[in-house]
Amino acid sequence: MRSEARLLLVDKHAVDQVLVQDAVVRAVREAFELHSRREGRVFPVIREQLSTGGIFGVKAGDVQSQKLLGFKAAGFWPNNRRAGGEPHQATIVLFDPETGRPRCVIDGNTITTVRTGAAGALGISALARAESETVTVFGTGVQAASQLNFALRTLPRLKRVRYVAIDRKPDQAFASKFADRCQIESAANADEAVAESDIVITATPGGGPLFDAAAVRPGTHLNCVGADTRGKRELPPGVLERARVVVDDKEQALRLGELQWAPETPCVELGDVLTGTASFDRAAADITVFDMTGLALQDLTVARLVFERASETGSGTSVSWPW
Structure with a gap:
């Protein structure tokens, strides 16, 4: 009634x-x-x-x-x-x-926090090298913690974590959440941390490029969370052009995500990778990017x-x- x-x-x-x-x-x-x-x-x-x-x-x-x-x-x-x-x-x-x-x-x-972390986990599982052991996280907020939590659950071999706070200072509250699960330390030099990482997670407000493109070495996987609005970005110019790019939704990524800065870049949707609609065989030297804008x-x-x-x-x- x-x-x-x-x-x-x-x-x-x-x-x-x-x-x-x-x-x-x-x-x-x-x-x-x-x-x-x-x-x-x-x-x-x-x-x-x-x-x-x-x-x-x-x-x-x-x-x-x-x-x-x-x-x-x-x-x-x-x-x-x-x-x-x-x-x-x-x-x-x-x-x-x-x-x-x-x-x-x-x-x-x-x-929002956990579904975005879970999406990141699916991206890492599908796109990152299974033998990955090192990860750098940009940001120390709620979403950065969620992304790292799910990453550690997804790839048990991840054992070394570096985090880059917005002010480049150590954040003990953030580090203490993961101290019993990995070796975690603050990184003052973003480029050095990226260059030594198998996986890079960017989870910041998206105010601009976080590191130099040259720091990204072959074989790296990047989960990019912060670009979710027109004008936002975390990746420097030149990274997407070198990478195999996967998005959650092509239209949203072009309007709101990292792809807005390189709209001609070829990409596939993660859902198509998960269902097998799109084949995605990763070579060891491939740079892969998961551009996450969030699906309703x-x-x-x-x-x-x-x-x-x-x-x-x-x-x-x-x-x-x-x-």
């Missing part, structure tokens, strides 16, 4: 309780495969600068065969740091596609996972929502 309809509210604490990393990786892989088979739609992304200094965006999509419909409203508000808050903010809403009625509202911060389908498949588990366990808050 319409008068008895309910809406589930799932806050950050409830999301943290029900999310399991292995399940998130499976859900994100499903999103890539749905995208590859064109069984899931990704609607045009809204991504705009605000007069407040923030960036506001909306990513939406659906999977008609699964009756999955929704959007994530999210962005980046750097001034939140002054108040001790997280600059990344996200909220996800899932709808009943037959009626348009909202089914749940979910705090999207953790979902990732948010939806992980949000569905949260919704189902929260409903099963009684997590979240159910409120009356008559229509």
Whole structure:
């Protein structure tokens, strides 16, 4: 009955309780495969600068065969740091596609963090050399930590980590999160760290090139996270031209990702690599780049996972929502 309809509210604490990393990786892989088979739609992304200094965006999509419909409203508000808050903010809403009625509202911060980390893990698994042992991470924020966490889970042979903070200073809080899993140290010289790494992860606000192109040696794999808006970049000119480039979505990468700076660069989508639609045989000397702009389908498949588990366990808050 319409008068008895309910809406589930799932806050950050409830999301943290029900999310399991292995399940998130499976859900994100499903999103890539749905995208590859064109069984899931990704609607045009809204991504705009605000007069407040923030960036506001909306990513939406659906999977008609699964009756999955929704959007994530999210962005980046750097001034939140002054108040001790997280600059990344996200909220996800899932709808009943037959009626348009909202089914749940979910705090999207953790979902965004872990689904992006899981996407990075899939990129590393598919594109990096299996024998990789060293990684350099640019950034020490929430997403840098997520990317490194998933990378260490994906390639057990990774044993040496260098991190490059924005201010180039040691960040003990960041390092302590991984001290029992690897040898981790701050790198003051970005070019030297890149030159000695098998894998490079860039997870910064995307304010400009982070290292010299010449530092990237043959065989390196790069996961690039920070370029998600027009005008943002982390890679220097010359890297994409030398690399085999994989993206999550070609249109988004050309508009928002690293590919906006070298739009003629050939690329394939990761979903096509995962489904076998596109063959990708890596030579040992290949430089590979995974340009990550984030798919709405990732948010939806992980949000569905949260919704189902929260409903099963009684997590979240159910409120009356008559229509």
